[in-house]
Amino acid sequence: MALAAKSLAMTQPAISQAVADLEQRIGVKLFARSVRPLALTPAGELMRQRASALVSEARQIATAIRHTSRGRLALIRAGLVDSLSRALTGPLASFLVTHADHVSVQSGLTSAHAGALLTRNLDLFIGVDDMSDVEGFDRHEIVTEPYILVLPPRHKIPRSVADLEACAEKLPFIRYSARSKTGIDIERHLRRLNIDFPQGLEFDTPFGVSDMVARGKGFAITTPICLAEADLDNGDVRTVPLPGPTLKRTLTLVSRRHELGTLPRDLTKACKSSLEASTLAPLRSAMPWLDEDLRA
Amino acid sequence: MALAAKSLAMTQPAISQAVADLEQRIGVKLFARSVRPLALTPAGELMRQRASALVSEARQIATAIRHTSRGRLALIRAGLVDSLSRALTGPLASFLVTHADHVSVQSGLTSAHAGALLTRNLDLFIGVDDMSDVEGFDRHEIVTEPYILVLPPRHKIPRSVADLEACAEKLPFIRYSARSKTGIDIERHLRRLNIDFPQGLEFDTPFGVSDMVARGKGFAITTPICLAEADLDNGDVRTVPLPGPTLKRTLTLVSRRHELGTLPRDLTKACKSSLEASTLAPLRSAMPWLDEDLRA
DNA sequence: CGCGCACTATAAGTATTTCTTATATTATCG
DNA sequence: CGATAATATAAGAAATACTTATAGTGCGCG
Numbered sequence: 179m180a181l182a183a184k185s186l187a188m189t190q191p192a193i194s195q196a197v198a199d200l201e202q203r204i205g206v207k208l209f210a211r212s213v214r215p216l217a218l219t220p221a222g223e224l225m226r227q228r229a230s231a232l233v234s235e236a237r238q239i240a241t242a243i244r245h246t247s248r249g250r251l252a253l254i255r256a257g258l259v260d261s262l263s264r265a266l267t268g269p270l271a272s273f274l275v276t277h278a279d280h281v282s283v284q285s286g287l288t289s290a291h292a293g294a295l296l297t298r299n300l301d302l303f304i305g306v307d308d309m310s311d312v313e314g315f316d317r318h319e320i321v322t323e324p325y326i327l328v329l330p331p332r333h334k335i336p337r338s339v340a341d342l343e344a345c346a347e348k349l350p351f352i353r354y355s356a357r358s359k360t361g362i363d364i365e366r367h368l369r370r371l372n373i374d375f376p377q378g379l380e381f382d383t384p385f386g387v388s389d390m391v392a393r394g395k396g397f398a399i400t401t402p403i404c405l406a407e408a409d410l411d412n413g414d415v416r417t418v419p420l421p422g423p424t425l426k427r428t429l430t431l432v433s434r435r436h437e438l439g440t441l442p443r444d445l446t447k448a449c450k451s452s453l454e455a456s457t458l459a460p461l462r463s464a465m466p467w468l469d470e471d472l473r474a
Numbered sequence: 475m476a477l478a479a480k481s482l483a484m485t486q487p488a489i490s491q492a493v494a495d496l497e498q499r500i501g502v503k504l505f506a507r508s509v510r511p512l513a514l515t516p517a518g519e520l521m522r523q524r525a526s527a528l529v530s531e532a533r534q535i536a537t538a539i540r541h542t543s544r545g546r547l548a549l550i551r552a553g554l555v556d557s558l559s560r561a562l563t564g565p566l567a568s569f570l571v572t573h574a575d576h577v578s579v580q581s582g583l584t585s586a587h588a589g590a591l592l593t594r595n596l597d598l599f600i601g602v603d604d605m606s607d608v609e610g611f612d613r614h615e616i617v618t619e620p621y622i623l624v625l626p627p628r629h630k631i632p633r634s635v636a637d638l639e640a641c642a643e644k645l646p647f648i649r650y651s652a653r654s655k656t657g658i659d660i661e662r663h664l665r666r667l668n669i670d671f672p673q674g675l676e677f678d679t680p681f682g683v684s685d686m687v688a689r690g691k692g693f694a695i696t697t698p699i700c701l702a703e704a705d706l707d708n709g710d711v712r713t714v715p716l717p718g719p720t721l722k723r724t725l726t727l728v729s730r731r732h733e734l735g736t737l738p739r740d741l742t743k744a745c746k747s748s749l750e751a752s753t754l755a756p757l758r759s760a761m762p763w764l765d766e767d768l769r770a
Numbered sequence: 771c772g773c774g775c776a777c778t779a780t781a782a783g784t785a786t787t788t789c790t791t792a793t794a795t796t797a798t799c800g
Numbered sequence: 801c802g803a804t805a806a807t808a809t810a811a812g813a814a815a816t817a818c819t820t821a822t823a824g825t826g827c828g829c830g
Contacts, residue, residue: 297530
C-alpha cells in the first residue's frame with residue numbers, strides 16, 4: 179500500500195482507508211491482513227483482475243471518443259449464436275465492416291448475448307431468444323426450424339413418444355446445457371411429454387452434442403441448423419422427425435430501437451440470403467422430409 | 475438532464491455541471507446544445523455506449539465477488555478453449571463421464587473459463603492462460619505451439635518484419651478479439667515489433683479469423699491448432715512461419731489444488747494422447763516446417 | 771414576430787468526500 | 801524480545817460535488 183501511495187502521489191493512509199471503505203461497501207475482504215506482506219484473498223485477486231480491466235477500458239473510452247469520426251460508427255459489436263457461427267460469421271462481418279471502423283463478432287450462447295445487449299456490451303445479436311418481454315428492442319426474424327431427433331447410424335427409428343422414451347434404455351440422452359435456450363426448450367418439451375431422461379452428458383456447443391451421437395455414445399434432440407453447424411467429419415448420424423407434437427425454434431436479430439437506423443433490417447436481409455444459399459437449401463436436399471418446415 | 479436528475483435523486487444543475495466538467499476534461503462535446511431537445515453528438519453516443527457498459531461491468535464485479543464462495547461440488551464442469559473444441563470435446567467428455575455422474579463441458583474463451591474457475595463456476599479448464607500468477611492451482615501442460623502467419627492463397631510470402639508490416643498495405647489484418655488471451659499475446663508481440671496494424675475486423679473464434687483469410691479478406695496471425703479447429707471447407711490458405719522472433723503459446727489444464735485428486739493429471743495424459751493422434755500428427759504432415767515445434 | 775414555456779447554464783454557498791498529519795498497532799526478522 | 805517496517809486509526813484540512821437562486825436559450829404557438 180505504501181508503494182501504491184507513492185506511485186499515485188498520495189499518502190499511505192489514504193490508500194488504506196480507500197481499500198477499507200471499499201471492503202465495507204461490498205462486504206468482502208480483499209486482503210489477508212494476518213500476514214506480511216499483505217496477500218490478496220481470492221476475492222481480492224478477482225477484484226484486481228476485473229477492476230484493472232475496467233480502469234483500462236475507462237482510459238480507452240476518452241481516447242476513442244477523441245478519435246470518433248462522423249458518419250460511420252466507430253464500433254459495432256455483434257453477437258452470433260454458436261449454432262450459426264460457421265454459417266454466418268463471414269457474411270455478418272463482411273456486411274458490418276462496410277458500416278463501422280471497428281467490428282467485433284462474438285460467438286456464444288444467446289443468453290449471454292441477451293445479457294450483453296441489455297448491459298450495452300453488444301449492439302445487436304442473432305440468437306434463439308428474441309427478448310420479447312423487454313421494451314425498447316427491434317426484432318427481425320431470420321429463420322424458423324423444427325427440432326429433430328438424431329440417432330447413431332442403424333439405430334431403430336422411434337415412431338411414437340413411447341418409442342422415444344424407450345431409446346434411453348439402450349443409449350444415454352445427450353443434452354444441450356441448460357445455459358442455452360435450446361437446452362431449456364428441449365427440457366421443457368420433454369417434461370410436457372412426461373419424459374425424464376437421466377442426467378449424463380451435456381454440452382453447450384452443437385458440435386459437442388452431435389459428435390457424441392456420431393461416436394455412438396447416445397442420441398439427442400437438436401435442429402437441422404445445429405447439425406449443419408457441427409459439420410461432422412464422420413457425418414453418419416440418422417436424422418428423423420421428432421415423434422409427438424412438433425417443437426420449433428426461431429432465430430432472430432435483436433437490436434435496440436432507434437439506434438442503428440436501417441442497419442438491422444438491411445443486415446437481416448443479407449443474413450437471410452446467405453443462410454438460404456449456404457445452409458437451408460443443402461439441408462432440404464439432405465432431409466427432404468423437412469420440406470416447407472425449413473425456410474428463411 | 476432534468477429527467478436524469480430526477481431519476482438519480484439529484485438536482486438538474488448538478489447534472490449539467492458534471493457533464494460540462496467531463497466535456498472539459500476530455501476536450502470533446504458530448505451534447506449538441508443548439509437544438510431542443512438536446513441531442514448526443516457522435517462522440518456522445520460512443521461515450522454513452524461504452525460508459526454504460528463500463529458502469530454495468532463495475533456493478534457486476536461487486537456481485538461476482540460476493541458470490542465467490544466455497545461450496546461442495548456436485549458434478550464436474552470442464553471448460554475447453556474453443557480452439558480445441560472439435561479436437562478434444564469428445565475425448566474430454568468420454569474421460570470425465572467415467573469419473574462423474576453429471577458432466578458439463580463448456581466451450582469458450584479462456585478468459586471466461588479462468589474467471590469461471592476463480593468463481594467456482596468451473597472445476598477445471600483447458601486453455602491458453604495458466605493463471606500462473608494465482609496461488610492455489612495446479613497446472614498440467616498439454617501442448618506448446620508456435621504462432622504462424624496465415625495469408626490468402628498466392629499471397630507473397632513475407633520474410634522479414636518489414637515485409638510483415640507491409641502486408642497491411644494491401645490487406646487488412648484480421649484480429650482475434652482482445653477478450654481472448656491469444657488476441658492479447660498477438661497484440662503484445664506486434665507492439666514489441668513496433669507494428670501497429672489499423673483496427674478493422676476482430677473475432678473471438680478461430681473459425682471467424684480463418685474464414686475471413688480464406689475469403690481473401692485479410693491476413694492473420696494464428697496457431698496451427700486454431701487453424702485445424704477452424705476446419706475450413708475451402709481450406710486454401712497459405713501458412714508460413716511468422717517472420718521475426720518466435721512467439722509461442724502453451725495449452726494447459728488448470729484446476730484447484732487438492733480438490734480433484736489425480737483426475738487432472740490423468741485427464742491431461744488422455745488429452746495429450748488424443749490430441750497427438752487427431753491433430754498434431756496431421757498438422758506436422760501438412761506443415762513439415764513445424765517439425766519439432768509442435769509436440770504434446 | 772413576440773411571448774411564454776420548459777429546458778439548460780452559471781454563480782455562490784453548503785455539504786460531503788477524500789486526503790493529510792500524527793500516531794497507534796501489528797507482523798516479521800535478527 | 802526488541803527493532804523495523806509496514807498498516808490502521810483519529811482528527812482536521814482540502815477538494816469535490818451538490819444545492820439554491822436565478823440568468824440564458826431554443827422552440828412552438830397565437
